[in-house]
Amino acid sequence: MAPFTKFYDLSQPVYDHCPGWPTYEPTVVKYEASYDKDRFNAEQIRLNSHTGTHLDAPFHFFPDGRTVDQLDVSLFQGTAVIVDLRSVIHPKEGITVAHLTPYADRIGKDSIVLFATGWGPKRSFDQEYQYDWPYLTGEAAQWLRDKGIKGVGIDAMSMGGWYEGTGRPCHETLLSAGIWILEEIRIPDELTERGECYLMTFPLKLQGFSGAPARAVAAV
Numbered sequence: 772m773a774p775f776t777k778f779y780d781l782s783q784p785v786y787d788h789c790p791g792w793p794t795y796e797p798t799v800v801k802y803e804a805s806y807d808k809d810r811f812n813a814e815q816i817r818l819n820s821h822t823g824t825h826l827d828a829p830f831h832f833f834p835d836g837r838t839v840d841q842l843d844v845s846l847f848q849g850t851a852v853i854v855d856l857r858s859v860i861h862p863k864e865g866i867t868v869a870h871l872t873p874y875a876d877r878i879g880k881d882s883i884v885l886f887a888t889g890w891g892p893k894r895s896f897d898q899e900y901q902y903d904w905p906y907l908t909g910e911a912a913q914w915l916r917d918k919g920i921k922g923v924g925i926d927a928m929s930m931g932g933w934y935e936g937t938g939r940p941c942h943e944t945l946l947s948a949g950i951w952i953l954e955e956i957r958i959p960d961e962l963t964e965r966g967e968c969y970l971m972t973f974p975l976k977l978q979g980f981s982g983a984p985a986r987a988v989a990a991v
Contacts, residue, residue, distance in 0.1 A: 820983050827954065853968065854885065927955070
């Protein structure tokens with residue numbers, strides 16, 4: 772395999788009171804030591820494990836599902852197909868099988884699928900980002916499951932939608948099959964236009980957790 776020549780950071784930053792799921796307590800960052808006082812810096816952070824760029828494990832929706840520390844690290848990397856929906860998807864719209872069909876020949880067993888909806892740069896506290904993002908429908912999630920993929924990511928707040936009936940179907944379909952979900956990434960236009968990359972997205976090894984922050988990096 773030829774060496775990679777370029778790397779893209781797909782991770783959204785985490786910081787004090789950064790955007791997050793509307794019902795969670797806000798992220799709080801403080802210094803426990805500062806250079807002026809202690810001659811070194813050390814920070815403390817309080818955040819929900821599903822804040823910023825993070826990976827969902829099956830335990831997120833299933834009490835008997837594997838937690839993030841129980842997933843094999845080999846699952847968190849591989850060839851990713853980028854589904855470009857930037858010019859076709861709208862607020863609160865579901866991603867359907869029709870959106871996936873043009874990519875059918877490129878998505879197969881152990882693929883990773885990344886949805887580029889254009890929501891990554893919108894990250895903020897406004898209505899569109901916090902509530903009206905596009906989401907994956909249950910039917911499309913089943914289509915991906917039938918393909919045998921190992922992971923799926925989206926550049927929006929969640930793979931499922933905010934509104935009633937739109938959040939659970941894709942999570943339950945994917946996570947019940949052991950397919951991890953990567954949320955709140957940001958995919959540069961340059962990478963989206965390439966259509967494919969090698970993705971590495973390793974979550975923190977948080978024991979017993981339903982998800983964990985991850986540093987998502989694409990290589991080409």
